[in-house]
Structures are given as C-alpha cells and as structure tokens.
Amino acid sequence: MAEMVAAGEEPEILFWVGCAGSYDERAQKITRDICKILHHVGIKYAVLGTEESCTGDPAKRAGNEFLFQMQAMANIEVLNAYQVKKIVTGCPHCFNTIKNEYPGLGGSYEVIHHSQLIQQLINEGKLRAEGGESFKGRKITFHDPCYLGRANGVYEAPRAALEILDAELVEMKRCKSNGLCCGAGGAQMFKEPERGKKDINIERIEEALLTAPQIVAAGCPFCMTMLKDGVKLKDREQDVEVLDIAEITARANGL
Amino acid sequence: MISQLIFIFITLAAVALFSLNARKIWRNINLGHARDRSDRPAARWLTMLRVAFGQSKMATKPIPALLHFFVYAGFVIINIEVLEIVIDGISGSHRAFHGLGGFYSFLIGSFEILALTVWLSCVIFLIRRNVIRVRRFKGVEMTAWPKSDANLILVTEILLMSAFLIMNAADAKLQALGAGHYISAGSFPVSSWLQGILPATETSLVFIERFCWWFHIIGILAFLNYLPYSKHFHILLAFPNTYFSKLRPKGEFTNMESVKNEVKAMLDPSFTPPETAPGKFGAKDVTDLTWVNLLNAYTCTECGRCTAACPANITGKLLSPRKIMMDTRDRLEEVGRNIDKHGAGYEDGKALLDDYISREEIWACTTCNACTQACPVNIDPLEIIVELRRYAVMEESKSPASINAMFGNVENNGAPWKYSPADRLNWRDA
Incomplete structure (x- = not known):
C-alpha cells in the first residue's frame, strides 16, 4: 500500500490478508490464490504488508476489550490515513470485525469476504471456471464458517463460487444457519479444548465425511486448520481434500 | 349473589x-x-x-x-x-x-x-x-x-x-x-x-x-x-x-464505551476522558448485566434448542447455553429475594460467576452463535458468556494460560502467534 501511494496510485480495493493468511503455512497458499484471482481479473489491489496488524478479533471474543480496541484504533488510523474505502478479507473473522465493529470506533469501510468478491466477479462475467482443473461431477461439501454464515448471513456467495464448477454439491445435515462450528471460534483456536467426549472438529469432519465428499470446501483459515486436522486424524488424507473457496476457484481457472 | x-x-x-x-x-x-x-x-x-x-x-x-x-x-x-x-x-x-x-x-x-x-x-x-x-x-x-x-x-x-x-x-x-x-x-x-x-x-x-x-x-x-x-x-x-432483541448482525459484539475512553487517552495523551464513576468491566454478577440479558433470563422456557445446537455441549463439554439462562434467572431471583428481605444493597457474598456459572463453562464457548440462532424467542446467551469473560480477563486477569499467551502475542507482535511483524509479507516469497 505504501509503495502504491508513493507512486501516486490508488488501489480499487485493499486486500486484508489477516494473521493466519500471513503466517500460517497452509493459509498462505489461500492468500496467494486470492492474489492470483485479483490479478487474473485485473483488479488493482494493495495489501498493508507490515503495516497490517491483528484486527483484535481473538482478543475481543476472549473478553479482552482493551486489547481489541487498541488493535482496532491503531488499524483504523492506518486505514483512514490511506483513505481506504473498500476492503476484501481472506478471513471471516477479520471480515466480521472490520465490517461490524470498526465503524463504532471510527472506521467505516465497505467490507467483503473473498467469497463475496468471487461471487461478484462470476456475476459480472469476469470470472468463469475454465482453463484449469475440471471439477465436473466431483463431490464437494461446503462447511459454513460461523462468522461468515450465522454471524453475517452470507450463505450463498461461497456456494455460488462452487456452483459454477458443475460439480456435485452435497450439503451436510447441519448447514447454513444450522451449521456446526469447526471448534476454532471464540479464541478456541489458541487454547486446548475443555474436557469432554470429543473434539468439535472431529464431530464436524465425521458429519462431512458422511456426505462421501472428494473435497471439503472451507472459507476460513481457522476452519481450514480444524477440518484438515480432522481429515488427518480420520486417516482420510488420501481421498479427501480440504480446500478454500479461493483455492478451488484459482485451480478451476488454471491460475 | x-x-x-x-x-x-x-x-x-x-x-x-x-x-x-x-x-x-x-x-x-x-x-x-x-x-x-x-x-x-x-x-x-x-x-x-x-x-x-x-x-x-x-x-x-x-x-x-x-x-x-x-x-x-x-x-x-x-x-x-x-x-x-x-x-x-x-x-x-x-x-x-x-x-x-x-x-x-x-x-x-x-x-x-x-x-x-x-x-x-x-x-x-x-x-x-x-x-x-x-x-x-x-x-x-x-x-x-x-x-x-x-x-x-x-x-x-x-x-x-x-x-x-x-x-x-x-x-x-x-x-x-x-x-x-x-x-x-x-x-x-x-x-x-x-x-x-x-x-x-x-x-x-x-x-x-x-x-x-x-x-x-x-x-x-x-x-x-x-x-x-x-x-x-x-x-x-x-x-x-x-x-427488544438484537437487530445488528449476530457477529457484532458491543464496543465497550468505558474502554473506548481509556484507550483513546492511552493513544492520544491530549485526550482527557470524561469523568465517569468507576465501574467494573464485564459482569461478575447479574446486576452487572444489562436489563435485556435479564429479560432474556425470565423469557427462557428451557426448551433446550440452544443447548442441542451448541458445539461445546454436543461434544460433551460442561457448557450449556440453557443453563447460562437458567442460572442467570435463579441468581436474579436470589438477588431479588435478598432485596425483599434485607433491603437494597445487601451483599450475600455470592455471584453469578463461580457460584452459578463456572469458568470451565464460559471458556468452552466458541462464540459460534448457534444458540442465538436456535432460540425461538431471540434469547442471547452468548452476550452473557462474553460479559463474564470480560470480567475474568479485565478485572481479574484470570484467563487460561494459553489465552494469556495469545493476548501477549497480539500486543507485542500484532498477531495471535509468536511471529515477527517484520515477516508479515513472507507469504509472497513461497
């Protein structure tokens, strides 16, 4: 972003990468694929790079409002300084926090999740599923991220990105507003679960496997970790892939 | 007659x-x-x-x-x-x-x-x-x-x-x-x-x-x-x-006004926060919650749809959103009886947190909103859980060690993990 501004350019959209997208090895792949999609359709975008910092989401969900607001206000200062208007995020948690909780602290932007961007591009005819891997007839089940689905009512965008593949979409019993959490939300990602009968991600992956999928599709880097671990623990890595909506889109377009 | x-x-x-x-x-x-x-x-x-x-x-x-x-x-x-x-x-x-x-x-x-x-x-x-x-x-x-x-x-x-x-x-x-x-x-x-x-x-x-x-x-x-x-x-x-239920997106949590002023003062030394009576952060007892939370508690008919949808409860954890609501009502009734008996301001040495709802319960929540979605009358157990967490974290500094570590990382590195902020763009290089 800094470089763009220095060159006197203005991006159409700011890509908010998020901590997982920046540091987590698996999520970095998703980040790169989102960039490939943006590049492919010719959208001029920027990232904040080292000027980006945690949105404060995990701190807020865990009850540390101080830390959340410190992070939020610092980020808002940066975003406002660059006069950012539109943001696309690679993570539903960043999406929810910036979209819903930043306006009250002085940061109002148009915020979309990358699945919504993909849906828009498909609707505008700028993005198709051609020139890459064919997903025709492959069985895909989509796991709704809580902070995209229930938290913000976005159920159709990720499905639109899958429908264009001509694949066989199968829904889990608990889907959309009734979807089961992967177990990572509310700062659970950063701690051991409380004692119980089972880990939540195992409960979820068992349900996903009931649909006999070849691909479990995700839209959140934290869900990705939980689902991937679940598939691994169930020893199904050979025949079941866990892929982000962006990765599937990039693959389908040969990016 | x-x-x-x-x-x-x-x-x-x-x-x-x-x-x-x-x-x-x-x-x-x-x-x-x-x-x-x-x-x-x-x-x-x-x-x-x-x-x-x-x-x-x-x-x-x-x-x-x-x-x-x-x-x-x-x-x-x-x-x-x-x-x-x-x-x-x-x-x-x-x-x-x-x-x-x-x-x-x-x-x-x-x-x-x-x-x-x-x-x-x-x-x-x-x-x-x-x-x-x-x-x-x-x-x-x-x-x-x-x-x-x-x-x-x-x-x-x-x-x-x-x-x-x-x-x-x-x-x-x-x-x-x-x-x-x-x-x-x-x-x-x-x-x-x-x-x-x-x-x-x-x-x-x-x-x-x-x-x-x-x-x-x-x-x-x-x-x-x-x-x-x-x-x-x-x-x-x-x-x-x-x-009176929440009309905002389910994922939106309240931004605490009391914190806003302190954070502003911290970031900007010239800002003087308005004088307010010192209150507590978060909720320890029912009287620290809002009237909407308390109305929720009296409205609950214990149908258990929240608990049946709760991922923590489904996988055998102690947390049950229905119990959160029932405990809130039971404690509120107790506080009410104390007022009837001893007059306002009576302290019985008990509180919602610990005497009714345990730490294990509040830390098992994934904040996934399955409970609020499932409730047929728009009750919000999640807000009570988060208020109790806020008290535990901001008033007592009592949170699970790994959560404390996460706080430390966010504060020092701007990420919940121990990575250097300078490495934030390294994803480009792979």
Missing part, C-alpha cells in the same frame, strides 16, 4: 397477587444496566410479529412447531371465552354472549375444536418428555424442579381443557332437558361425544356444570399466578423479548 361476590373477590385477589409478583420481576429486570434498544421501532415490531406472534423460528422442527402452535392458538383464542366467564361471574348471567346467535355457536364450536387440539398436543408433549425422552429435555441443568415445572404446566393445561369440555357437555345436556336458565346456545362438536358418560339427572348435571365452570376459571387464575414462578412466563415475555 353470594357466588358473584366470591367470584369477584377471587378474581381481584388473583389479579392483585399476579401484579405484585409481576412488579417484582419488573424490578429485578431493572436491576440490570441500561441498554438502548429504542432504535428502529418498525423493524422491532416486525421482528416481534414474525418471531413471537408468527413463531417463525419454531418451524425448524415441524412436529413440535405444529403441536406448539395448537397450544398457542388455543391459549390465545380460548381466552375470548374467559371474557364471557368473567362477565357471567360478575353479573350472574349465563353465557352472556349467547345473543350473538349463529356466530356464538361458531365461536363455541371453534373453542371446542381448539380445546381438543390443545388437549391432544399436551398429551403428546407429556409423552415426549417422559416416555420418548428427547435428548434436549435432559442435561445437568434439568434437575427435579425444571422437570416438574414442565409436567405441571402440561397437566394443568390438560385439566383446564377437560373442565371446559365437560362443562360444555353438561350444559348441552341441561339445554336439551330445558333446565332452568340453561338457554339453548352454542354448538358442541367435541363435547357432544362426552355427553354419554355424564349422569342424566338435572341436579347432578348442574353440579358437574358448576363444578367445571369454577374449576376452569379458578384454574386459569391459579395458572396466571403460577407463571411468575415458572418457565412458562415465556407466554407473556416472548413478545417484549423479541421486540
């Missing part, structure tokens, strides 16, 4: 007792902090119409939804009959509305059909609770009292409907006999089936008709006074509760 006076006395006493208890609940709810929910009245009315009146969120489970609808419609519509009973009771008339003629027959006929559907639904509900043993009716919080409360409500409704039908059967028989003031009025599509089991003599019939009439109205008044002690209070509070 005597019976009219008795009737008036009982009715007034019942209404007075109810308003006394309802006022106490009103007072208890107002022990909560302020929360502005006066915005967007049109959207709020619409939410109430859809969710409470139209029971839109019940539809996810069609069979209970249908049965519940029968009981609900029966409750609302049959209460028109109560109006007639009250007029008859006060004035000494019999079937005061009979002048409506054909329409009266239509009304009584409909009430009878509704009474039958209520009766049948309640019987099925009893079977579901006690024989089929639906999973969500179990759980640690479903102790002896909540279970008896549910059964007591169902049995009472069955008895009230039975009395109504038997009364009509006796009345119809008396009408046929041309007895005294039993003018020919109403139609009896359901109770006519019961006529066969009733005696034939006029005196026995009058006794049965009067007995059922009194039983029905005293039963209703007693039930009214049972409501404030019962989970069944939802029949009244479901309406205001949905009206």
Whole structure:
C-alpha cells in the first residue's frame, strides 16, 4: 500500500490478508490464490504488508476489550490515513470485525469476504471456471464458517463460487444457519479444548465425511486448520481434500 | 349473589397477587444496566410479529412447531371465552354472549375444536418428555424442579381443557332437558361425544356444570399466578423479548464505551476522558448485566434448542447455553429475594460467576452463535458468556494460560502467534 501511494496510485480495493493468511503455512497458499484471482481479473489491489496488524478479533471474543480496541484504533488510523474505502478479507473473522465493529470506533469501510468478491466477479462475467482443473461431477461439501454464515448471513456467495464448477454439491445435515462450528471460534483456536467426549472438529469432519465428499470446501483459515486436522486424524488424507473457496476457484481457472 | 361476590373477590385477589409478583420481576429486570434498544421501532415490531406472534423460528422442527402452535392458538383464542366467564361471574348471567346467535355457536364450536387440539398436543408433549425422552429435555441443568415445572404446566393445561369440555357437555345436556336458565346456545362438536358418560339427572348435571365452570376459571387464575414462578412466563415475555432483541448482525459484539475512553487517552495523551464513576468491566454478577440479558433470563422456557445446537455441549463439554439462562434467572431471583428481605444493597457474598456459572463453562464457548440462532424467542446467551469473560480477563486477569499467551502475542507482535511483524509479507516469497 505504501509503495502504491508513493507512486501516486490508488488501489480499487485493499486486500486484508489477516494473521493466519500471513503466517500460517497452509493459509498462505489461500492468500496467494486470492492474489492470483485479483490479478487474473485485473483488479488493482494493495495489501498493508507490515503495516497490517491483528484486527483484535481473538482478543475481543476472549473478553479482552482493551486489547481489541487498541488493535482496532491503531488499524483504523492506518486505514483512514490511506483513505481506504473498500476492503476484501481472506478471513471471516477479520471480515466480521472490520465490517461490524470498526465503524463504532471510527472506521467505516465497505467490507467483503473473498467469497463475496468471487461471487461478484462470476456475476459480472469476469470470472468463469475454465482453463484449469475440471471439477465436473466431483463431490464437494461446503462447511459454513460461523462468522461468515450465522454471524453475517452470507450463505450463498461461497456456494455460488462452487456452483459454477458443475460439480456435485452435497450439503451436510447441519448447514447454513444450522451449521456446526469447526471448534476454532471464540479464541478456541489458541487454547486446548475443555474436557469432554470429543473434539468439535472431529464431530464436524465425521458429519462431512458422511456426505462421501472428494473435497471439503472451507472459507476460513481457522476452519481450514480444524477440518484438515480432522481429515488427518480420520486417516482420510488420501481421498479427501480440504480446500478454500479461493483455492478451488484459482485451480478451476488454471491460475 | 353470594357466588358473584366470591367470584369477584377471587378474581381481584388473583389479579392483585399476579401484579405484585409481576412488579417484582419488573424490578429485578431493572436491576440490570441500561441498554438502548429504542432504535428502529418498525423493524422491532416486525421482528416481534414474525418471531413471537408468527413463531417463525419454531418451524425448524415441524412436529413440535405444529403441536406448539395448537397450544398457542388455543391459549390465545380460548381466552375470548374467559371474557364471557368473567362477565357471567360478575353479573350472574349465563353465557352472556349467547345473543350473538349463529356466530356464538361458531365461536363455541371453534373453542371446542381448539380445546381438543390443545388437549391432544399436551398429551403428546407429556409423552415426549417422559416416555420418548428427547435428548434436549435432559442435561445437568434439568434437575427435579425444571422437570416438574414442565409436567405441571402440561397437566394443568390438560385439566383446564377437560373442565371446559365437560362443562360444555353438561350444559348441552341441561339445554336439551330445558333446565332452568340453561338457554339453548352454542354448538358442541367435541363435547357432544362426552355427553354419554355424564349422569342424566338435572341436579347432578348442574353440579358437574358448576363444578367445571369454577374449576376452569379458578384454574386459569391459579395458572396466571403460577407463571411468575415458572418457565412458562415465556407466554407473556416472548413478545417484549423479541421486540427488544438484537437487530445488528449476530457477529457484532458491543464496543465497550468505558474502554473506548481509556484507550483513546492511552493513544492520544491530549485526550482527557470524561469523568465517569468507576465501574467494573464485564459482569461478575447479574446486576452487572444489562436489563435485556435479564429479560432474556425470565423469557427462557428451557426448551433446550440452544443447548442441542451448541458445539461445546454436543461434544460433551460442561457448557450449556440453557443453563447460562437458567442460572442467570435463579441468581436474579436470589438477588431479588435478598432485596425483599434485607433491603437494597445487601451483599450475600455470592455471584453469578463461580457460584452459578463456572469458568470451565464460559471458556468452552466458541462464540459460534448457534444458540442465538436456535432460540425461538431471540434469547442471547452468548452476550452473557462474553460479559463474564470480560470480567475474568479485565478485572481479574484470570484467563487460561494459553489465552494469556495469545493476548501477549497480539500486543507485542500484532498477531495471535509468536511471529515477527517484520515477516508479515513472507507469504509472497513461497
């Protein structure tokens, strides 16, 4: 972003990468694929790079409002300084926090999740599923991220990105507003679960496997970790892939 | 004349007792902090119409939804009959509305059909609770009292409907006999089936008709006074509760105003925060919650849909959103009783956190909003959980060690993991 501004350019959209997208090895792949999609359709975008910092989401969900607001206000200062208007995020948690909780602290932007961007591009005819891997007839089940689905009512965008593949979409019993959490939300990602009968991600992956999928599709880097671990623990890595909506889109377009 | 006076006395006493208890609940709810929910009245009315009146969120489970609808419609519509009973009771008339003629027959006929559907639904509900043993009716919080409360409500409704039908059967028989003031009025599509089991003599019939009439109205008044002690209070509070429910996206948590000023002062030394009385951050006890949270607690009818949808509960963790609501109400009732006994400001050394809700419960929540989505009357257990976490974190600095480590990383590295901020763009290089 800094470089763009220095060159006197203005991006159409700011890509908010998020901590997982920046540091987590698996999520970095998703980040790169989102960039490939943006590049492919010719959208001029920027990232904040080292000027980006945690949105404060995990701190807020865990009850540390101080830390959340410190992070939020610092980020808002940066975003406002660059006069950012539109943001696309690679993570539903960043999406929810910036979209819903930043306006009250002085940061109002148009915020979309990358699945919504993909849906828009498909609707505008700028993005198709051609020139890459064919997903025709492959069985895909989509796991709704809580902070995209229930938290913000976005159920159709990720499905639109899958429908264009001509694949066989199968829904889990608990889907959309009734979807089961992967177990990572509310700062659970950063701690051991409380004692119980089972880990939540195992409960979820068992349900996903009931649909006999070849691909479990995700839209959140934290869900990705939980689902991937679940598939691994169930020893199904050979025949079941866990892929982000962006990765599937990039693959389908040969990016 | 005597019976009219008795009737008036009982009715007034019942209404007075109810308003006394309802006022106490009103007072208890107002022990909560302020929360502005006066915005967007049109959207709020619409939410109430859809969710409470139209029971839109019940539809996810069609069979209970249908049965519940029968009981609900029966409750609302049959209460028109109560109006007639009250007029008859006060004035000494019999079937005061009979002048409506054909329409009266239509009304009584409909009430009878509704009474039958209520009766049948309640019987099925009893079977579901006690024989089929639906999973969500179990759980640690479903102790002896909540279970008896549910059964007591169902049995009472069955008895009230039975009395109504038997009364009509006796009345119809008396009408046929041309007895005294039993003018020919109403139609009896359901109770006519019961006529066969009733005696034939006029005196026995009058006794049965009067007995059922009194039983029905005293039963209703007693039930009214049972409501404030019962989970069944939802029949009244479901309406205001949905009206005042959260209209913002479920994922949006409140930005604490008290923190805002401190953080602003920290980031900008020239900013002087407005003078406010020092309060606590988050909630330790029910009085630290908002009145909306407390209204939620009194509205909960313990159906357990939240708990059945909760990922933590499903996988065997201690957390149960229904228990969060029941604990909040139980503690609030306790605080209320303390005020009644010892006056305002009495400290009993207990609190919602630890004495009712454990740390293990609040830290098991994934904040996934499955509970708020599942609640048919828009109760929000999640907000209470987060307020308790806020207290634990910001007032006591007591959070799980790994959560503390995450806080440290966010504070120092701008990420929840221990990575250097300088490496934030390294994803490009792979």
